Amino acid sequence: MAENKIVLSGMRPTGKLHLGNFHGALKNWVSLQGKYDCYFFVADLHSLTTAYQHTENLAQNSEDMLIDWLTAGLDPQKCTIFIQSDVPQISELNTLLGMITPLGWLLRNPTYKEQIQELLKQKYAGQLDEKSLGEKIASIAGDDEISCFGFLGYPVLMATDILIQQAAYVPVGKDQTAHLEIARDLTRRFAEIYGEQVFTEPQPLYTTVARVPGIDGRKMSKSYNNAISLGEDLDSVRKKVMSMFTDPNKKGAHDPANPEGCVAYAFHKIYNPNVSKRCEECKAGALGCVACKKELFALMEPELVAFSERRKLFEGDKAQLAQIVKDGKARACQNAEQTLQRVKRVMRMIK
Ligand code: TRP
Numbered sequence: 390m391a392e393n394k395i396v397l398s399g400m401r402p403t404g405k406l407h408l409g410n411f412h413g414a415l416k417n418w419v420s421l422q423g424k425y426d427c428y429f430f431v432a433d434l435h436s437l438t439t440a441y442q443h444t445e446n447l448a449q450n451s452e453d454m455l456i457d458w459l460t461a462g463l464d465p466q467k468c469t470i471f472i473q474s475d476v477p478q479i480s481e482l483n484t485l486l487g488m489i490t491p492l493g494w495l496l497r498n499p500t501y502k503e504q505i506q507e508l509l510k511q512k513y514a515g516q517l518d519e520k521s522l523g524e525k526i527a528s529i530a531g532d533d534e535i536s537c538f539g540f541l542g543y544p545v546l547m548a549t550d551i552l553i554q555q556a557a558y559v560p561v562g563k564d565q566t567a568h569l570e571i572a573r574d575l576t577r578r579f580a581e582i583y584g585e586q587v588f589t590e591p592q593p594l595y596t597t598v599a600r601v602p603g604i605d606g607r608k609m610s611k612s613y614n615n616a617i618s619l620g621e622d623l624d625s626v627r628k629k630v631m632s633m634f635t636d637p638n639k640k641g642a643h644d645p646a647n648p649e650g651c652v653a654y655a656f657h658k659i660y661n662p663n664v665s666k667r668c669e670e671c672k673a674g675a676l677g678c679v680a681c682k683k684e685l686f687a688l689m690e691p692e693l694v695a696f697s698e699r700r701k702l703f704e705g706d707k708a709q710l711a712q713i714v715k716d717g718k719a720r721a722c723q724n725a726e727q728t729l730q731r732v733k734r735v736m737r738m739i740k
Contacts, residue, residue: 396425396594397556399432399473399547402450406457407616409601409609412659417560417596419462427468428554428721431455434473434480435547438540439508455710457619460700469724471717473550478725483542483549485732489578490545490571498544500567508535511612548572552588553725560594569593585735587728599659602652606634620697623690630656630686635678642677653682660688 398418406415421427431451437444451472463470473479495501512535513522539546544567551559551572559569569591576588602608603615610616617629633653639646648654648671657664661684670676703710733739 394425394557395428395555395589396421396558396560397428397430397551397554397591398560399430399435399550400454401432401436402447402454403436403611404446404450405453405618405620406461407609407611407618409603409616411457411461411619412599412601413562414560415458415461415463418458418468421560421594422464422468425558428556428724429458429463429468429470430550430717430721431472432550435543438537438543438546439504441537441539452710455714456700456703459703459710459713460619460696465713465716469717469720470713471721472714475714475718476553476721476725478722478729479546479549479553482553482725482729482732483546485736486545486549486552486575486579487542489582490542490575494571494574495541495544498567498571500564501541501543504540505535544568544571545575548575551591552576553728554721555589555724555728556591557589558594559591560596563595566593583735587731587735600655601659602634602655604629604633604652606650606652619693620700621693623693626689626693627686630682630689631679633682639674639678642679643674645674646671646678648672653678653685656685656689657681660685660692 398414400410400414418427418429431454433447433451436447436450440447455470455472458470459465509522547565547568548571551569552575559565559572561569573590576586576590579588580586603610603613604617605613605615607613607615617626630653633651633656635651635653636646636648638644648668651671654667654671657667661667667681671681730739
């Protein structure tokens with residue numbers, strides 16, 4: 390191992406991964422294993438903070454996500470892979486950190502506010518006008534379905550994930566900055582209150598990863614219905630590629646166009662080794678969008694086929710998967726237990 394520093398990251402189990410997760414995060418994780426002491430986990434407790442009423446597929450989603458990780462190249466010999474709820478120490482430290490987290494930090498957290506807005510919009514879609522929705526948002530604390538204790542505590546749980554394993558680096562997207570800041574603040578607050586620095590102060594690890602837009606040009610997300618899944622059947626992928634958003638000013642096949650903002654071009658950046666040539670061709674109006682998209686699909690196809698083939702190997706070997714989860718749990722629990730014991734001593738809960 391090049392460095393002993395601990396790297397940790399997690400994803401909420403939303404089922405099979407899409408290309409945004411794959412190129413945006415997972416490939417980066419794969420390249421970090423072996424360089425650091427890496428911990429990667431399925432954040433099933435975090436998914437309960439919002440989807441607590443829809444748990445029918447929770448365990449299956451966790452398994453699907455693990456299989457995708459392994460297929461993408463996460464190697465249990467090189468990193469620790471585990472399921473968050475398999476580590477009871479996390480729930481215990483979460484309780485303790487909850488005792489010292491000021492409510493204001495959580496209420497002011499911009500992600501909390503944004504998520505509430507998004508969830509309320511979904512819940513009242515078509516039922517409330519703009520003004521009533523605004524009033525609802527202003528009085529979120531009154532919405533029993535959405536404003537739960539666990540949801541407000543999302544950043545405390547995330548801080549717990551990080552601090553309990555003593556992670557120095559946390560590879561995350563920019564959207565997680567506010568959460569990570571709370572984790573950092575908690576390390577200091579704990580030290581101030583109890584007089585001892587028990588936790589490593591974590592740093593975000595922003596890497597320049599590919600930005601993968603959804604087929605409509607917004608961020609790729611299952612909930613926006615604009616995602617291409619890993620392992621999606623090829624006909625469906627072809628249709629999605631052919632319907633990708635392109636420069637709306639390009640009317641005829643041989644009009645010059647602007648590749649920036651074109652979704653097909655963003656994908657060419659990932660899949661096409663001659664992307665700069667494509668950029669010139671597009672600007673010169675040398676080819677139409679249909680031809681460009683057909684070529685893109687041909688470039689994507691081998692990777693998608695290879696992924697599906699490889700995925701079958703892991704899917705078909707439940708015993709191997711169970712062993713990986715068991716080993717990951719053991720390692721994650723052992724490391725977490727060390728931190729928890731120190732915390733309890735410093736908090737004078739044990740002598
Ligand atoms: N909040 C993260 C996300 O939505 C997932 C997550 C939970 C996480 N716990 C974590 C990421 C700890 C990094 C470290 O993407």
